[in-house]
Amino acid sequence: MQSTLKAREPQVQAASLSERIPLWIYRLMALLAGMALFFPPANPGRVSEKINEAASLFTTAVSRGTITNSMGRILRSQWIQDADITLLMIACAVVMLGVLACGAGACMSLGNTAMRKKGLLPSLLGGPVMAVGLFLIRLTYNRMLAHGTEVDKLDRIGIMLPGGFWVYCAFAGLLFLSALIALFTMDKDTHGQNRMEMDEKYKLFLMMLPVILLSFIFAYLPIWGWRYAFFDYKPGGTLSADNFVGFKWFGSLFNDPATVRDLLRVLRNTLIMSGLGIATSWLPIAFAVLLAEVRSTKFQRVVQTLTTIPNFISWVLVYAIAICIFSTDGFLNSFLTNVMHQTGANTNYLQIADHTWLKMLLWGTWKGIGWSAIIYIAGIAGIDQQLYEAARVDGANRFRCIWHITIPGLMPTYMVMLLMSIAGILSNGMEQYLVFENAMNKDVIEVLDLYVYHIGIGSNQIPLSTVVGISKSLVGVTLLFAANGISKAIRGESII
Amino acid sequence: MSKKEKNAAQHIKRSTGDWIFDIAVIILFTLFTFICIFPFYYLLINTISDNDLVTSGRVNFIPLLKAAEGGTVFGMQFNNYIALQNVQDLGSAITVTVLRTIIGTALMVITSAWAGYLVTKQKMWKRSFWYRFLVITMYFNAGLVPWYMNMLMMGLTDNFLAYIIPGMVAPYNIILVKTYIESIPASLEESAIIDGASTTKVWMKIIVPLSIPILATIAIFGAVGNWNSFQDSLLLMNNRPDLYTLQHRLYIYLNSSSNLGAMMSQGGTISEQAAASMLNQRVIQYTVSMVSIIPILLVYPFMQRYFVKGIMLGAVKG
Numbered sequence: 116m117q118s119t120l121k122a123r124e125p126q127v128q129a130a131s132l133s134e135r136i137p138l139w140i141y142r143l144m145a146l147l148a149g150m151a152l153f154f155p156p157a158n159p160g161r162v163s164e165k166i167n168e169a170a171s172l173f174t175t176a177v178s179r180g181t182i183t184n185s186m187g188r189i190l191r192s193q194w195i196q197d198a199d200i201t202l203l204m205i206a207c208a209v210v211m212l213g214v215l216a217c218g219a220g221a222c223m224s225l226g227n228t229a230m231r232k233k234g235l236l237p238s239l240l241g242g243p244v245m246a247v248g249l250f251l252i253r254l255t256y257n258r259m260l261a262h263g264t265e266v267d268k269l270d271r272i273g274i275m276l277p278g279g280f281w282v283y284c285a286f287a288g289l290l291f292l293s294a295l296i297a298l299f300t301m302d303k304d305t306h307g308q309n310r311m312e313m314d315e316k317y318k319l320f321l322m323m324l325p326v327i328l329l330s331f332i333f334a335y336l337p338i339w340g341w342r343y344a345f346f347d348y349k350p351g352g353t354l355s356a357d358n359f360v361g362f363k364w365f366g367s368l369f370n371d372p373a374t375v376r377d378l379l380r381v382l383r384n385t386l387i388m389s390g391l392g393i394a395t396s397w398l399p400i401a402f403a404v405l406l407a408e409v410r411s412t413k414f415q416r417v418v419q420t421l422t423t424i425p426n427f428i429s430w431v432l433v434y435a436i437a438i439c440i441f442s443t444d445g446f447l448n449s450f451l452t453n454v455m456h457q458t459g460a461n462t463n464y465l466q467i468a469d470h471t472w473l474k475m476l477l478w479g480t481w482k483g484i485g486w487s488a489i490i491y492i493a494g495i496a497g498i499d500q501q502l503y504e505a506a507r508v509d510g511a512n513r514f515r516c517i518w519h520i521t522i523p524g525l526m527p528t529y530m531v532m533l534l535m536s537i538a539g540i541l542s543n544g545m546e547q548y549l550v551f552e553n554a555m556n557k558d559v560i561e562v563l564d565l566y567v568y569h570i571g572i573g574s575n576q577i578p579l580s581t582v583v584g585i586s587k588s589l590v591g592v593t594l595l596f597a598a599n600g601i602s603k604a605i606r607g608e609s610i611i
Numbered sequence: 612m613s614k615k616e617k618n619a620a621q622h623i624k625r626s627t628g629d630w631i632f633d634i635a636v637i638i639l640f641t642l643f644t645f646i647c648i649f650p651f652y653y654l655l656i657n658t659i660s661d662n663d664l665v666t667s668g669r670v671n672f673i674p675l676l677k678a679a680e681g682g683t684v685f686g687m688q689f690n691n692y693i694a695l696q697n698v699q700d701l702g703s704a705i706t707v708t709v710l711r712t713i714i715g716t717a718l719m720v721i722t723s724a725w726a727g728y729l730v731t732k733q734k735m736w737k738r739s740f741w742y743r744f745l746v747i748t749m750y751f752n753a754g755l756v757p758w759y760m761n762m763l764m765m766g767l768t769d770n771f772l773a774y775i776i777p778g779m780v781a782p783y784n785i786i787l788v789k790t791y792i793e794s795i796p797a798s799l800e801e802s803a804i805i806d807g808a809s810t811t812k813v814w815m816k817i818i819v820p821l822s823i824p825i826l827a828t829i830a831i832f833g834a835v836g837n838w839n840s841f842q843d844s845l846l847l848m849n850n851r852p853d854l855y856t857l858q859h860r861l862y863i864y865l866n867s868s869s870n871l872g873a874m875m876s877q878g879g880t881i882s883e884q885a886a887a888s889m890l891n892q893r894v895i896q897y898t899v900s901m902v903s904i905i906p907i908l909l910v911y912p913f914m915q916r917y918f919v920k921g922i923m924l925g926a927v928k929g
Contacts, residue, residue, distance in 0.1 A: 155764050174766035181766045319735035322810065326726040326780055327741055332765070333777045334748035340757025405636050414637070420915055421644045424651070427907050429839035431858045435865055435900035436650040439657065444893060446653050449668025485647065513629070546842060550862065564755070571756040572846060584754025595750055 137296040138224045145221035148214045148286040159280040160207040162256045164273030165189055168353055176207035194268040199259050206251030213245030217290050222321050226313035235298055242291025249283055344581040364582040381566040389540040391476045399484055403491035404521055422485030434550040441465050468556040491525050498524040531610050534598040541587050563587055658898045659687040691898045703853045704860035711774040712837040719833045720826055722779045727788025728818050749782045762847055769851040784829040791825035828917040857903050864896050
């Protein structure tokens with residue numbers, strides 16, 4: 116069996132240093148060129164100022180709408196011809212194709228000699244293909260320039276050759292050059308091993324690569340958006356040296372009276388609501404402990420099932436339910452009128468701002484307690500029954516059993532939950548507060564997440580809301596590490 | 612000691628105090644369960660009763676219809692559900708939500724199964740680094756506006772793909788799958804490798820079939836999440852009302868104080884009777900709410916054991 120295993124291990128010859136250096140340069144370049152596909156400032160296809168600044172090379176190649184969404188008049192009057200836009204998209208697609216070829220070559224360069232040799236083909240081709248695409252972009256540029264001069268609207272269509280064009284020229288050149296060097300320095304002797312093989316470790320890595328890239332694009336790339344915090348940016352505007360303001364917006368968190376007032380109010384709401392949540396975080400334990408005291412397992416199961424349902428409906432639906440119970444023509448009022456024969460019961464309880472924090476806590480508890488209790492119910496089931504037996508022999512009643520066995524047994528889980536909720540004290544999400552918000556309770560319901568939404572998306576103060584978001588993220592990470600540190604110190608276990 | 616024996620042991624010495632305590636606990640739980648369930652029931656009876664009676668607040672505990680002699684009688688009608696076809700934009704919202712629930716969940720499950728398997732492979736180049744690279748994203752995000760700007764940059768605003776692609780990599784689910792796969796005996800996988808199966812083949816023929824329980828769990832979580840999704844629709848689909856999700860649509864209905872004309876599309880083939888039955892805006896809101904709750908209530912009882920399994924696995928992550 117050993118020998119079979121050995122025979123299947125691919126025998127990859129170690130490459131010499133002179134061979135490896137150009138390959139590493141090549142892989143690095145291919146990676147950068149690949150990432151730049153999604154990076155708007157490096158878009159070589161932005162040949163007009165009217166093309167969306169937020170469009171990356173990838174977007175330019177695939178989405179006509181993104182290119183043209185701020186060109187209404189220009190296109191209608193044919194200052195830029197439709198054909199030129201099509202040409203631009205084709206050109207960008209060709210550049211992308213070249214980058215993809217280089218990527219394939221870079222992946223293959225991780226294999227054995229036979230594979231590396233084959234991989235040289237796409238590697239060598241990739242650069243020239245990119246060059247063809249860049250040439251087509253240049254052609255588009257020339258055509259647009261000529262047409263713009265013809266209709267005398269150059270100032271309106273803002274034709275330019277973007278910086279990304281030269282970036283990609285450099286990529287194409289360097290990629291071709293390093294592939295060429297690799298061609299000459301490569302040890303072409305395959306030692307009779309003509310099948311393409313790759314080390315298991317690189318194979319697995321390449322299989323993982325798509326997932327890593329997706330994660331990078333949607334979870335790490337947004338950090339690039341933090342740059343808006345340093346500019347006087349207005350939607351549709353541009354970022355340039357002219358509107359660079361350094362830490363002005365960070366300063367305004369402390370200096371600008373209106374912002375400070377808002378922030379203090381919002382922070383108060385956030386901390387109070389999170390604080391109430393933490394103060395009642397023992398409720399699920401009580402729920403689980405009491406439920407475990409019920410003798411009928413059927414009753415336990417039914418209660419557990421039915422109380423978990425609210426957790427699986429969205430906050431919008433919770434709000435719909437709130438309307439059907441508490442609004443003017445809701446259950447409560449019609450119950451008071453028709454069953455209790457009270458007259459004039461037509462209060463819209465949702466419009467009353469009193470006790471908003473408490474109400475939000477109650478809605479959260481209603482929705483979440485059954486679900487949160489599940490983990491403790493399972494925890495109770497996991498406690499050694501012999502402990503209870505021994506305690507009972509020693510004369511403990513059930514309350515002493517709960518106090519000295521069940522609750523200590525649940526404490527480790529509770530500590531983790533508690534630390535996590537302390538780490539997330541600034542993030543109570545926005546959905547619940549967004550749906551319950553109205554003109555009456557606006558001041559007391561707005562939490563930090565909702566505030567960021569209101570100023571950022573609602574009133575387009577992008578830099579300010581970015582700054583608030585950054586501060587919140589940084590505080591959140593600090594709190595998380597602190598909680599983790601505490602957990603390590605007390606329990607010798609990390610929680611993340 | 613089994614549960615029964617434990618009960619029997621307790622049974623021997625139950626004092627009056629114990630009895631009172633037990634009864635109090637049962638009453639407490641019955642009350643709370645009632646509070647959890649009654650709103651759903653109330654919503655339901657309001658959509659299947661006579662709409663005039665609903666408007667006058669007569670429907671409180673059982674569905675009622677008008678009796679011939681002017682009183683009320685127990686009964687139900689489903690005209691409100693039939694009339695929903697005339698509610699503006701509801702059809703597209705349901706289509707979009709169903710599509711994203713199916714496609715988005717399927718892709719998320721495949722990605723999680725794939726990534727969850729690969730991160731168990733010790734041989735992978737820089738394995739632990741890449742694993743952390745994925746997991747860290749659970750605890751950190753760049754903030755709402757940078758995220759929005761990123762989606763804008765990707766061309767994922769006003770685009771159905773925005774519902775699908777960003778949700779594909781779900782780090783928490785990857786952890787769940789990884790933890791589960793690690794509990795599968797390694798010998799199964801090894802023997803397949805010795806027989807010459809490739810990584811992909813091992814994944815398809817051995818890992819995926821053995822991981823069905825955990826894949827079902829994350830599929831259900833994912834499907835519920837997709838069905839309930841509201842925020843991405845609210846933030847990203849500003850110029851494409853036809854791509855609003857069901858929850859977003861419902862949110863708009865709940866907040867619309869305008870007259871019914873705005874909600875009901877003009878014309879159509881709907882019968883007079885059904886149209887008349889929709890004259891109450893509240894009833895429209897209730898009925899749409901019911902429509903978006905029903906799938907969850909239908910799926911829920913069958914799936915509960917998976918939910919519980921999921922949260923338990925999550926507790927022992929690593």
